[in-house]
Amino acid sequence: MKRHLMKGAHGDGFPLTIAVTLCLLLIFCWISEYFRMTLIAQGVRNALQQSVISAINDNYDDVYHSVREGYAAGWMPTDDAWEESVDTGNIYVTLASTLGLTSDGTSYIKHSGDEVEYSISGLTVNVSNNNLASGESDGFVADAAITLEVPTEFAGSVLPPVRMLLKVEAKYTPKF
Secondary structure, three states: OOHHHHOOOOOHHHHHOOOOHHHHHHHHHHHHHHHHHHHHHHHHHHHHHHHHHEEEOHHHHHHHHHHHOOOOOOEEEEEEEEOOOOOOOOOOHHHHHHHHOOOEOOEEOOOOOEEEEEEEEEEEEEEEEEOOOOOOOOEEEEEEEEEEEEEOOOOEEEEEEEEEEEEEEEEEEOOO
């Protein structure tokens, strides 16, 4: 009997092995979901950056007049004065074509088969313009922010979606 107490019975470590395996499986699932979210956010952020750069570069034709005067700003000469001219572009359209999104009223959705992979909404764009004859050239700076919503589920049950605010900045500075 004493010998039996010192040596474990056959199969005593089995429940511990199962518990450790299940914990490792849950950690692996959490890590893979984290990487999925990171990849989606990085892809959307890069596409947003590309769209904002495209929109800010569309202002090159309005910058020419002020570059000639020694500062970069979006102003166009009129008959007797200068008029501010800033184009914010159509970032949603560029994003939709780049990412393959479909419009759903107030948001754009990316589908993966029959399921929603993610949605974007709430785009805000702020283009700052230099003052006329400011003497300093900060160029055009565009700040954009968008809300990314990624649905999540685990073990067959749907969890609340993860919402992220993605912010980017683009600057147009003329070369000449």
